[in-house]
Amino acid sequence: MSERIRVAVLGAAGRMGATVVRAVEDAPDLHLVATVDADGDLSAVVEAGAQVAVDFTVPAVTEGNVHALVDAGVHVVVGTTGWDEESLARVRDHLADRPGVGVLVAPNFALGAVLAMAFAAKAARWFESVEVIELHHPDKVDAPSGTARHTASAIAAARAAAGLAAVPDATTQALDGARGADVDGVRVHSVRLRGLVAHEEILLGNAGEQLTIRHDSFDRVSFMPGVLLAVRQVGSRPGLTVGLDHLLDLA
Numbered sequence: 001m002s003e004r005i006r007v008a009v010l011g012a013a014g015r016m017g018a019t020v021v022r023a024v025e026d027a028p029d030l031h032l033v034a035t036v037d038a039d040g041d042l043s044a045v046v047e048a049g050a051q052v053a054v055d056f057t058v059p060a061v062t063e064g065n066v067h068a069l070v071d072a073g074v075h076v077v078v079g080t081t082g083w084d085e086e087s088l089a090r091v092r093d094h095l096a097d098r099p100g101v102g103v104l105v106a107p108n109f110a111l112g113a114v115l116a117m118a119f120a121a122k123a124a125r126w127f128e129s130v131e132v133i134e135l136h137h138p139d140k141v142d143a144p145s146g147t148a149r150h151t152a153s154a155i156a157a158a159r160a161a162a163g164l165a166a167v168p169d170a171t172t173q174a175l176d177g178a179r180g181a182d183v184d185g186v187r188v189h190s191v192r193l194r195g196l197v198a199h200e201e202i203l204l205g206n207a208g209e210q211l212t213i214r215h216d217s218f219d220r221v222s223f224m225p226g227v228l229l230a231v232r233q234v235g236s237r238p239g240l241t242v243g244l245d246h247l248l249d250l251a
């Protein structure tokens with residue numbers, strides 16, 4: 001058997017981090033060499049000789065983690081939310097000075113969620129109306145979800161490329177927030193409910209018809225095939241990759 005990939009997990013005590021730790025331990029081609037949580041030190045990753053670090057921490061620290069790991073020559077797989085065009089651009093610039101190092105940032109590692117985003121972007125040009133609803137567990141710290149932002153941006157780009165007019169909406173809000181957040185002209189609504197894990201609905205409407213695209217993650221194991229695929233491939237993808245769709249031949 002060829003040598004196992006040495007993997008570190010950041011945010012290892014969290015809901016996702018703990019699930020990734022188990023998935024890496026169970027994968028015969030991967031070797032878990034370090035785990036770090038809030039009270040730990042990133043130097044443990046380098047000292048353990050990790051080749052790939054997986055970051056499921058919090059939006060406030062993830063970018064700093066990535067820059068430190070890139071400096072150390074460690075490839076990074078990032079699932080943490082909070083990334084925008086500016087923070088991604090900073091990582092892209094940094095990687096230009098570190099040839100050979102790869103970083104993959106994905107808003108969602110569930111294969112069905114990646115497909116739902118791709119289907120929504122493909123359908124977007126054919127519908128006058130579109131709204132996105134994301135539904136999550138109430139311990140989630142951010143809204144809207146990274147997945148919903150990514151979905152809405154991709155829909156908006158597809159609409160713009162097709163020359164579509166703005167989504168029709170004659171409503172005046174009597175209360176701020178009643179119509180959700182505006183992401184590039186697409187309304188995004190966030191539900192937080194005990195019992196949920198991670199869910200998204202994309203509603204597309206025309207006169208007399210509706211297309212609903214829905215994805216449900218009922219368990220965090222749903223993210224693991226995508227995370228492990230990224231861990232295995234990030235080392236052969238120098239530079240920045242945004243979205244698992246690039247590894248699934250969907251981009």
Ligand SMILES: NC(=O)C1=CN([C@@H]2O[C@H](COP(=O)(O)OP(=O)(O)OC[C@H]3O[C@@H](n4cnc5c(N)ncnc54)[C@H](O)[C@@H]3O)[C@@H](O)[C@H]2O)C=CC1
Nearest residue numbers: 011013014015016037038057061079080081106107108109
């Ligand atoms: N891309 C994807 O497929 C998915 C992304 N997520 C995202 O992953 C992130 C984590 O989600 P959860 O695991 O549910 O949150 P969580 O709150 O359960 O876990 C976060 C962990 O990070 C730790 N942490 C905080 N600061 C740290 C630091 N400086 N260094 C190392 N660890 C630190 C916390 O102590 C905690 O254990 C969120 O941004 C969430 O939106 C969640 C699920 C899937």
Ligand SMILES: O=C(O)C1=N[C@H](C(=O)O)C[C@H](O)C1
Nearest residue numbers: 081107108140145146147198
């Ligand atoms: O916090 C979560 O749970 C999730 N976060 C990601 C997001 O914000 O899109 C991915 C998934 O929705 C679960």
